[in-house]
Amino acid sequence: MHFVNLVGGLKAEIVGKTNIDISGIAYDSRQVNPGDLFVAIPGFKTDGHQFINQAVSSGAAALVVTDRNVRADVPVVYVDNSRKALAFLAANFYGHPSHALKVFGVTGTNGKTTTCHLLREVFSQQGYKVGVMGTIGNWLGTQRMNTARTTPESLEIQKMFRDMVDSGVSHVVMEVSSHALELHRVDQVNFRSAVFTNLSQDHLDFHENLEEYLQAKGKLFKGLTGDALAIINMDDMGSFRHLQEVTQVPIITYGRHKDAIFKAENIVLSRDGVTFDISYREQKLPVALHTPGLFSVYNALAAATVALEEGVEPGAVSSALADVLGVSGRFQRVDCGQEFTVIVDYAHTPDSLKNILVTAEEFVSGRLITVFGCGGDRDKAKRPLMGEVAAKNSDLTVVTSDNPRSEEPEDIISDILPGVKAYTENYRVIEDRRQAIHYAVSQAKAGDMVVIAGKGHETYQEIKGQVFPFDDREVVKDVLRGQISC
Numbered sequence: 001m002h003f004v005n006l007v008g009g010l011k012a013e014i015v016g017k018t019n020i021d022i023s024g025i026a027y028d029s030r031q032v033n034p035g036d037l038f039v040a041i042p043g044f045k046t047d048g049h050q051f052i053n054q055a056v057s058s059g060a061a062a063l064v065v066t067d068r069n070v071r072a073d074v075p076v077v078y079v080d081n082s083r084k085a086l087a088f089l090a091a092n093f094y095g096h097p098s099h100a101l102k103v104f105g106v107t108g109t110n111g112k113t114t115t116c117h118l119l120r121e122v123f124s125q126q127g128y129k130v131g132v133m134g135t136i137g138n139w140l141g142t143q144r145m146n147t148a149r150t151t152p153e154s155l156e157i158q159k160m161f162r163d164m165v166d167s168g169v170s171h172v173v174m175e176v177s178s179h180a181l182e183l184h185r186v187d188q189v190n191f192r193s194a195v196f197t198n199l200s201q202d203h204l205d206f207h208e209n210l211e212e213y214l215q216a217k218g219k220l221f222k223g224l225t226g227d228a229l230a231i232i233n234m235d236d237m238g239s240f241r242h243l244q245e246v247t248q249v250p251i252i253t254y255g256r257h258k259d260a261i262f263k264a265e266n267i268v269l270s271r272d273g274v275t276f277d278i279s280y281r282e283q284k285l286p287v288a289l290h291t292p293g294l295f296s297v298y299n300a301l302a303a304a305t306v307a308l309e310e311g312v313e314p315g316a317v318s319s320a321l322a323d324v325l326g327v328s329g330r331f332q333r334v335d336c337g338q339e340f341t342v343i344v345d346y347a348h349t350p351d352s353l354k355n356i357l358v359t360a361e362e363f364v365s366g367r368l369i370t371v372f373g374c375g376g377d378r379d380k381a382k383r384p385l386m387g388e389v390a391a392k393n394s395d396l397t398v399v400t401s402d403n404p405r406s407e408e409p410e411d412i413i414s415d416i417l418p419g420v421k422a423y424t425e426n427y428r429v430i431e432d433r434r435q436a437i438h439y440a441v442s443q444a445k446a447g448d449m450v451v452i453a454g455k456g457h458e459t460y461q462e463i464k465g466q467v468f469p470f471d472d473r474e475v476v477k478d479v480l481r482g483q484i485s486c
């Protein structure tokens with residue numbers, strides 16, 4: 001048995017030859033190619049160690065395991081944590097590509113996707129080739145790559161960074177989920193700066209409680225080194241205090257708080273957008289956005305703070321932000337000339353649902369009709385809370401299915417209903433999402449607003465493990481097409 005320190009300090013013990021060539025890395029036995037190093041991960045559902053024989057028969061040249069009892073005809077590397085090891089190995093294998101990039105990580109419960117897309121626009125307008133990793137897709141410049149998760153596994157991240165460096169990308173904007181931080185997906189990523197947007201209830205199926213959820217987010221800031229910056233929303237004071245304690249690098253604050261370095265002032269909200277000034281270091285930068293709502297101010301302020309700290313000209317920041325017409329599935333209007341407004345939005349947390357409904361309420365002259373459901377196999381505690389938020393802020397609430405995944409849609413709806421019933425009798429339960437949208441849209445009259453929340457940009461619905469094509473925006477158009485020409 002050899003004891004080695006892998007590059008970066010990861011301790012390992014090795015049985016077998018140490019100087020073998022590997023042609024790739026795989027953490028899923030079904031993806032192993034001859035010559036690969038197979039990393040066995042003890043997961044939540046199953047254990048990668050069970051598939052070692054399959055990996056070896058597929059040609060794995062070596063194994064990384066945590067189980068000290070594993071013996072094989074190929075070299076075996078024993079580590080304490082295989083997800084951590086995977087991140088180390090992947091970064092080494094691809095030559096630490098993030099060191100050749102400026103990687104901006106954005107974390108927080110809400111606003112990650114929007115902030116990244118605003119930032120992408122600002123950097124692209126500067127002439128940089130920008131890489132994006134996040135919920136609505138990964139981009140290498142203008143080339144789109146498929147996404148299964150918000151923040152991919154470390155192996156995919158490092159591979160994508162390599163491809164980005166090789167194709168001339170210089171800046172990367174990246175959403176960093178709390179799952180990714182907890183599961184070591186971004187270990188070994190050299191972040192130029194990290195942004196914290198906000199924290200509210202979500203993912204309590206995965207994190208024990210809100211404190212642990214925040215601590216997971218904190219790992220991004222704890223890991224920052226060198227001349228990296230921690231860019232933090234100061235209006236979320238509880239989170240700010242925690243992050244302030246864990247980070248070693250300079251903190252740049254933004255928000256409406258009087259002490260924020262980058263402060264939003266003179267905010268004017270309207271149906272079609274927001275205008276405000278960013279006041280910072282004795283300067284004032286006017287900003288006009290096409291997306292409404294106070295939450296839009298925070299996202300734009302976060303993006304502007306990063307860009308201004310990077311030395312982008314203030315005028316260029318403000319003009320790039322003004323050029324963004326919206327982000328797919330985020331407060332997206334579906335307009336076929338009807339006399340009422342239909343909004344499709346990705347809100348799937350109590351806080352984000354409240355934000356969009358409060359925004360909608362301010363500008364609707366008639367009734368506010370909300371259609372929503374909750375995802376299956378995810379944080380059950382937020383279901384009644386979302387029910388409360390919808391019922392409190394809507395004139396008519398239509399409870400339906402989101403992505404039920406492996407759960408029964410009616411069970412999820414039963415969890416939502418106590419929250420709804422506590423605040424209104426004016427609700428309908430329509431399990432089939434298409435029918436629910438049809439009902440809501442057909443109830444709308446001139447001046448009303450229909451908000452369809454939860455799925456935003458998604459083009460599928462996952463029911464009982466099967467994925468069906470489904471796009472809220474297309475369903476709305478189908479309904480409207482039956483009523484008016486579109």
Ligand SMILES: CC(=O)N[C@H]1[C@@H](OP(=O)(O)OP(=O)(O)OC[C@H]2O[C@@H](n3ccc(=O)[nH]c3=O)[C@H](O)[C@@H]2O)O[C@H](CO)[C@@H](O)[C@@H]1O[C@H](C)C(=O)N[C@@H](C)C(=O)N[C@H](CCC(=O)O)C(=O)O
Nearest residue numbers: 027028029041043044045046048051149150151153177179
């Ligand atoms: C909770 C969570 O994050 N789970 C991730 C975790 O799954 P797991 O531990 O359950 O894996 P497992 O199925 O037990 O398998 C263990 C190991 O055996 C391997 N295996 C399995 C079967 C086989 O035949 N052969 C084999 O080798 C698997 O590849 C894996 O390496 O490790 C897997 C491999 O990396 C991930 O795909 C999986 O993400 C699942 C799909 C997921 O849905 N994650 C979501 C919750 C997530 O990460 N979301 C965040 C945030 C989203 C947001 O903010 O809304 C995200 O960043 O996307």
Ligand SMILES: Nc1ncnc2c1ncn2[C@@H]1O[C@H](COP(=O)(O)OP(=O)(O)OP(=O)(O)O)[C@@H](O)[C@H]1O
Nearest residue numbers: 109110111112113114135295298330345346347352
């Ligand atoms: N700064 C914000 N504060 C609160 N709510 C927001 C904010 N920005 C966006 N939202 C709401 O949250 C929804 C999701 O926004 P966005 O996709 O930008 O967040 P996210 O953090 O990427 O979410 P996810 O991790 O679920 O992909 C939006 O559709 C909007 O309803």
